[in-house]
Amino acid sequence: MKAVVAEAYGPPESLTVRRMPVPVPGPGQIQVRVRAAALNPADLRMVEGAMHELAPLTFPHVPGSDFAGTVVALGDGVSRFTVGDEVFGLGLPRAAVAMATISSDPPSLTTGTMAEYAVFDADTPALAPRPAELAVEHAASLPMAALTALPVMRMGRFQPDETVLVIGATGGVGSTVVPLLAAAKAHVIATAAATDQPYIRSLGATEVIDHHADDVVGETLRRHPGGIAAVVNLAVPGDRLVAFGEAVRPGGRIVNVAFPKPDPAAFGRDDLTVETAFMTAHGGDLTRIAAHAIDGSLPAAIGRRYRLEDGARAYRELIAEHTRGKLIVVMDEQA
Template identity: 55%
Template structure:
């Protein structure tokens, strides 16, 4: 089969499209013919070696977590899925089993989704049947983004009368978090580059701040001198989070998904979390319009290395999706 492969740690430049043996499903596993694979910054972080101490990669390594596809074969003991089922979800590289256990129980692992075929653990709640009305590309954009946005929304008492600042609203997680927050009735202030502002408003943001044209905290405090109730940070790292946190009222909360995070009592790290039924709920919200589709750029598998280069070096709004 064709797959994107790395044979050593490095940047996107160590990736290549190669012919490699297709994986085989073992007991409790399914083999999926991948129809769409959505890229995530975490793919490049793993490749860089930043997680080497806790999750050393095995080479050759095929990147990719998010996918939509068709079950080609069910391994021994699998009863949840059968050949021909349309499925979607996410899996983490097998060396990252300890981290995957924090995402779902049982952990969701994969051989890598940016490939023609990938193997997954059948019973992981981070996998689900794809509804007929949800096309594969849209389904592939949902898992990591949606399963990170849902825990953020669950982490605070969002609702009418609450104000929330979302930093990094035009990225993959932001395009899921903003409409979910808006659906609670919270007043959403979002940051986005100038060209992405209208799209973020369309997702449900009541106000948009162009972070390239103004200091985010100062712009918020000009509008709301008492500050916002909650900051949701999707992109800033380290002390940059604290700069944005100046916009939070005394006693407010700071939620972040970006590492490293500042070590402060009012800063809470929120991890991707897959509970049973979450993917079904996200699919239903995508179908009923609660979760509008993000901007998507698609690439053929032969162009997947360029997709990772774009992810690494270009401003990306929405999601990049490879179509094996």
């Protein structure tokens, strides 16, 4: 099979596309013919060695977590899926079992989705059947972003007509959080470059602040002098988030996703709730996400599409170029 491969720790430029043995499912595992896979910055952080202590990779390593595909083989003891089932979801590298255990129970592990075939553990809430009404590429774009967005929504407890500032709205998670907030009837202010404003408004943002041209905190308070109900931070390093607390009215909250996470005590306010959300998968989450996608409340946010033979280039462009939503690799050939 063809796959995107890292031969050792290194930058995105070190990735290549070459042939690898097709992975074989063991007990409790399924083999999936991958039809589409989405890129995530975490794929590259692992390849670069930034997570070496937590997830020491073995090489050659196939990156990739998000996918949609078809079950083609079953390991012993698998009863949840059958051959021919259409599925979608995510898995983390087997070296990242500690991280995977936090994200889902049982953990979801994979041989890597940037390949024509991948193996997954079957009994995990991070995998689910793909409804026929949900397009393959749309399904592949959703798992990691949406399984991060859902904890944000649960933690934020957003109410209709509440004003919520979303920092970093154009990325994969932002392109999921904004429409979910809009579906919850929140008043969404999103930060984005001027060229991205039509895109962000199409996802449901009511207002947009150009983070390149404006002081985001000052502009937010100019438009909403009494302060806003909440901030969702998807981009600013948590230790630089304190200034944004000035835009939040008494009794408000900040929900953070970015690393490093902020210290609540640094804000110096007892009336402000500051929490950090992590990607997690509970039973039924992917089914709920699929339903949002099918009814139109979670539109496809696909920035660019690539063939597998261009998968290494896609990772380079993920870092080097401005992107909207998710970058998707489509598997055109199977071998």
